Amino acid sequence: MVEVKVGLGTCGISAGGYTVYDELKIEKDKNNIDFELKETGCMGMCYREVLVEINDDNGKWLYAEVDKAKVKKIVEDHLISGNPVEEWLVKIGKSESEDPFFEKQKRIVLRNCGEIDPNSIDEYVGMEGYSAIQKVINDDSPEEVIKSITDSGLRGRGGGGFPTGLKWKFTREAPGDKKYIICNADEGDPGAFMDRSVLEGDPHSVIEGMMIAAYAIGAEYGYIYVRAEYPKAIERLRTALGQATEKGYIGKGIFGSKINFDIKIKEGAGAFVCGEETALIASIEGKRGIPRVRPPFPAVKGLWGKPTNINNVETLANIPWIINNGPEAFASMGTEKSKGTKVFALAGKIAKSGLAEVPMGMTINEVVFEIGGGIKGGGKFKAVQMGGPSGGCIPASMGDLKIDYDEITKTGAIMGSGGMVVLDETTCMVDLAKFFLTFTQNESCGKCTFCRIGTKRMLEILEKITLGKGEEKDLDLLEELSYKIKESSLCGLGQTAPNPVLTTLKYYREEYEAHIRDKKCPAHSCAALIEYKVIPDKCTGCTLCARNCPVDAIEGSVKEIHWIDPEKCIKCSLCFQACKFDAIEKI
């Protein structure tokens, strides 16, 4: 039967996915057409939401930017008359050519995202789902499973890059009869949405990954710690857990064995520091999410004092694939020390923002230009920010760098969980460093003095620089503080908080110096250091800018050249955005 799928991840929903879904349903009933209408997760092409895929005898047809008005024509022309509406298509039936956005990707973690209905366990089972857990229970000892994962070369996808197999081995070997497995779904980096898309699009793969991990380490209980800000992900996880329990996949004596396994969902209450393992454990225990000294590591003493293994969503979603396809298949992709694929959330000044999964070893330029379509609006590529508030900026001149844990760490940035924010010439690096530091400063739990007070002092210095009040000695002070914070903080949050400042200082020191010495912001972004001016030759005297100015700082009558009073101007940029003739410039 013909299948019609609507991409209903958070991105699709915010773009109006449910309106399109409902409209399709109305049209279906009204015209009495026989097709199966389904929900699916994120297809990755967030920049062209809402996406609707039609699967018929002639292949897969993917429609982009569908809205209520377009539904009627798609139903009438394509579904009733069999004439696809070509101008709205991104993927055309059986044709071999794929949109370049998909062509260079290799989808392992996202294998089912945007393919299956995340609310249907049967569809997951239809894609080899829950076969990997049965295989390990029937054929493999826990040690053999750990060996497979070690051989695959899989490293933690949450950002740290610790070898997953080794982590499992530590928990397996830790003494104790009760052990826990925790799935860290507290994706808190602003600008990162990989884990959310996996949970929304393929929740069962994460559950199955957890089951395999539990079997390997000898745990009977699992927790999924998921951000409360992800309501759709939580809803689909609950549905998935309910179905798996009903089928007997979770519970007592799973798949005819003597193994018991149960999973609970814990909703995070909004604290970035809870992405750190020991803080996350404290939060599950009902306390303030404050990290503690390690060792003992969670593998030895974790939740409720028992050996605990924590893996991130993407790491776990890889597991069933590795078991089904063999560790060699996984290890055949990537570089010497970074195997498999990595999912990136492409955002910022990029033409095609969305979710892309690429083999490790691909270069940054390939991701930005070949998958992401380059810079939005034709601007010049300046840098990518990787790893969010814990990461750093990699300049465009290093675009040939291969995506690999160790190569990226060498630049001062980190692989991170997969946020890749693309920047162009209009982004001020000092402002960006300030942005991330504002975030970490806010989220510092306050336990370690250097993180609590040091980040505050750094932020004040950056504030000073962006206001044009910076002094030459500030840069040395920033560096000194950075190293002290890194050395004197207990957890990853503090140890990495200075990274955005250090990397921008390393690659864009001249921008800092321009703010300090010349009192200029080269990117024309810092409000205190720019001035708005009317370009007389371009101004037509249309009065639009004057009408938009909230403080009446623009003078001039109809058909006369306008003038901005620098004394009154609050630099809100409204006139700049309103002008239809590009007659206002920032200097």
Add this chain to the structure above:
Amino acid sequence: MGENLSKELNLNIKEFKIDLLKNGSDPGALIPLLQSAQDSYGYVPEKVINYISEFAEIPAAEIYGVVTFYSQFRLKPLGKYIVKVCEGTACHVNGAKSIVDMLLNELGIGVGETSDDGMFSLLSVACLGCCSLAPVMMVNEETFGSLTPDKVRKVLKKYRQK
């Protein structure tokens, strides 16, 4: 004791499994309890903190400490329309600041505050998860993307007239 006290305080909270906290059997239940209280009231009322404290024999200060640690919890009720403006990285580089400025200007309240007439609350969030629509804000359940300051003004006007 629990039920009587709960009636006396006129507590009406959905899925309030407070028994889990008794004798410290599951200390992890505290955060879910506070979450369900906030779901029912829109914020965490002081009486709920005191009630949990008395019932589970946990110092109220400790519960207050948990409430104020996590950004999700609020100690005051919110306005009729909750404006969540995204200040995630993608929104930031796409001009979220001008959106925030416009909201501050138009609403006359600071981030985290509620207008005197109880109509609007302004919250800033780190990421709404629709980076491709940046800059973005949400008013209650509705998302508004590809914003400009002017568009913000129009959206607020629509809600004021509702």
